[in-house]
Amino acid sequence: MLSAFLILVGVALTILYIRTRPRKNLPPGPKPLPILGNIQNMPDGTIPEYQHWIKFKDLYGPISHVSILGQSLIILHDRDAANAILEKTSTKTSGRPQFVFGNELCGYNQILSFKPYGKLLKQHRKLVHQQLGTKTAASRFRDILDLESRRLLLRILDSPETLFEHIKTEASAIILKMTYGYNLEPHKPDPLALLIEQMTHNFSLAFVPMSWPVDVLPILRYLPASLPGMSFKRIARDWNANMRMVVDVPYTFVKKQITKQSNRPSYVSSLIKQHDGDIDEETEAAIK
Known part of the structure; x- marks a missing residue:
């Protein structure tokens, strides 16, 4: 066991060395430290990030480069450069x-904005456009927006000191009702809203740069969870379970409501009915 661990450590260090070697044909930038890269050139939180990076424009031009443990970051400081590279x-x-941690281990690659380009993403976009992509399609949810806006105003009048919580409640109510036809619990914490709020919190932590060792050394994902430093595996397992519940619980709710013929019009119910309940696994994943 020990010899296998030492071999894996040696392989990991070799990979890290290869990843952190300077590469050619990259934009100009500050000189990196061995292995660590430009960690000393990253924002320190004392000023807004844009103020930190704008200094690089004066030093290196409209496009600059930094690296952190072999991970390259290209910074675009100029609108023309951004348009030329990202649009044209x-x-x-x-x-x-x-x-590795957020997308693969926690499962957040199931979220539309984090899906990799491919067949599933195209299918997902097509479904969203079909249900929400035109004024006519979106107009059927106008009453929901009007009702929840009125409820927001009433909550603010009742307790203006918790304005931020009222705004979160309104946003959750609109999204859940439009997507699943689910009515948020009006007078006490709603279990589904709490589940989603927990996922949002986990999500925000999962993608903090340099927070998870497996993002620096992906080979760590193959080491036993019992080894020191592998606590990220337990965290990812818990967060992945939370993510699956956020996806599956409301979808199951809609299917049960359709079976009982008590569903409200929603994004998911419309798509399920389009297929008369006969949905293949790939389409179901896109609908969820």
């Missing part, structure tokens, strides 16, 4: 950052 050459530059 979008077929080459379009993509989403893929983090």
Whole structure:
């Protein structure tokens, strides 16, 4: 067991060394430290990030580069450069950052904005456009927006000191009703809203740069969870379970409501009815 662990550590260090070697054909930037890269050039939180990065424009031009433990970051400081790279050459530059911890282990690659480009993403976008992509399609939810806006005003009048909580409640109520036809519990904490709030909190932590060792050394995902430093595996397992509940619980709720013929009009119920309940696994994943 010990010898296998030492071999894996050696492989990990070799991979880290290879990843952190300077690469050619990259934009200019500050000189990196060995292994660590430009960790000393990252924002320290004392000023807004844009103020930190704008200094690089004066030093290195409209495009600059830094690296952290072998992970390259390209910073665009100029609107023309951003347009040329992200718009005119979008077929080459379009993509989403893929983090081992957040995307793969926690399962947040199921969220539309984090899905990798491919067949499933195209299918998901098609369904969203079909249900919400036109004024006519979206107009059927106008009454929901009007009702929840009125409820928001009443909550603010009743307890203005908790304005932020009222705004969160309104946003949750609108999203859940439009997506699943689910009515939020009006006078006490709602279990589904709490589940989603927990997922949102976990999500915000999962993608903090340099927070999870497996994002720096992906090979760590293959080590036993019992080893020191592998606590991220337990955390990812718990957060993945929470993510699955956020996806599956409201979807199951809609299916049960349809079976009882008591469902309210919603994004998910409309798509399920389109397929007369006969949905293959791939389509069901896109609807969820």
